[in-house]
Amino acid sequence: MAKITHVEIKMIDLVPKVKRIDAIQSFVSQETPIVILHDSDGAQGIGYTYTIGTGGPSVVALLEKTLAPALIGRDPERFEQIWRDLLYLTHATAVGAVTSLALAAIDTALWDLNCRKKGLPLWKAAGGAKDKMRLYTTEGGWLHYSKTELVENALAAKEAGFKGSKVKIGSDLVAMDRARLSAVRDAVGDEYELMTDGNQSFNLSEAIRCARMLEELNIGWFEEPMKADDVAAHVELARHSGVPIAVGESMYSLSQFKDYMQSGAASIIQVDVARIGGITPWLKTAHMAEAFNVAVCPHFLMELHLPLVCAVSNATWLEHIPQLDGVTKSGMQMVDGFGIPSREPGLGIDWDLDAINAMELVSHSVKNAA
Structure with missing residues (x-):
């Protein structure tokens, strides 16, 4: 031994x-x-x-x-x-x-x-449910970008093969977020997915008002609308929202995810392998989500999350934010807007x-x- x-x-x-x-x-x-x-x-x-x-x-x-x-x-x-x-x-x-x-x-x-x-590569050792995962990009949607820059970035991402883009929201006025999102939606069309991320910046009444606007623009999800530890507020928001509510990057235990799913407070979980404590609890969270018919779309760490989303059956998107380019010999493989997990034994990261x-x-x- x-x-x-x-x-x-x-x-x-x-x-x-x-x-x-x-x-x-x-x-x-x-x-x-x-x-x-x-x-x-x-x-x-x-x-x-x-x-x-x-x-x-x-x-x-x-x-x-x-x-x-x-x-x-x-x-x-x-x-x-x-x-x-x-x-x-x-x-x-x-x-x-x-x-x-x-x-x-x-x-x-x-x-x-x-x-x-x-x-064995991680994606096979942990289940091997899929051999690729569709990608959306966050890099072109940060809050400081102007409407023109957001449109240019989204069109460039679509041309590069990405299947969707995330746009940060939380401007001083909901009308300002509407204008930014509307410009991007008009440019990319309805066949390209748009996600939004509030980074816990809204209160409940603001989030309900914002969710109505997002539904009108056919937004894929409303991420981290409010403080992550306020489950009751998310329950109320989910009741009023026609847009899926996504949470998880600011949660640190299996039980916290259980509380959200058991109460119907979210329909997408963004469990982060670092913040949940590793691959072992990440897989438990993902399998628990499957029992609640909840999708898994993890936060950040694309190089590590790629094999994990390919290991489980209820993962639907992988967030593309380059992170390890400076400390790896080869980057994550992307083909036609899909991430392809490494066939090499281990995590699949070429350090x-x-x-x-x-x-x-x-x-x-x-x-x-x-």
């Missing part, structure tokens, strides 16, 4: 190549902790997590001081047991963002290691370790004392 012998922890900062502004924040930094696991067979697995903006050093500290030492000597094939044990080890800080993000770095590394040793080492801001190593 192989055992984990060595854990490397690094952190890099992936600065976005384009300006990203939504209704509540400007996305200027992406601190990205990386975990490399080594076992006694000489195999390794690489996992990662992220924060939009600051917070990465807190994740790294939890990994270095608490979680990584608890991995030494463990059987890496028992990833379900390891995930549960680490959750209980950090019960004083769970459920919460920092703990979930740290767990995700380890869990994704465990899946990568096990898939590599078994010679450039030399580039990572050149960019690292933090580096720690935890080894077997023996």
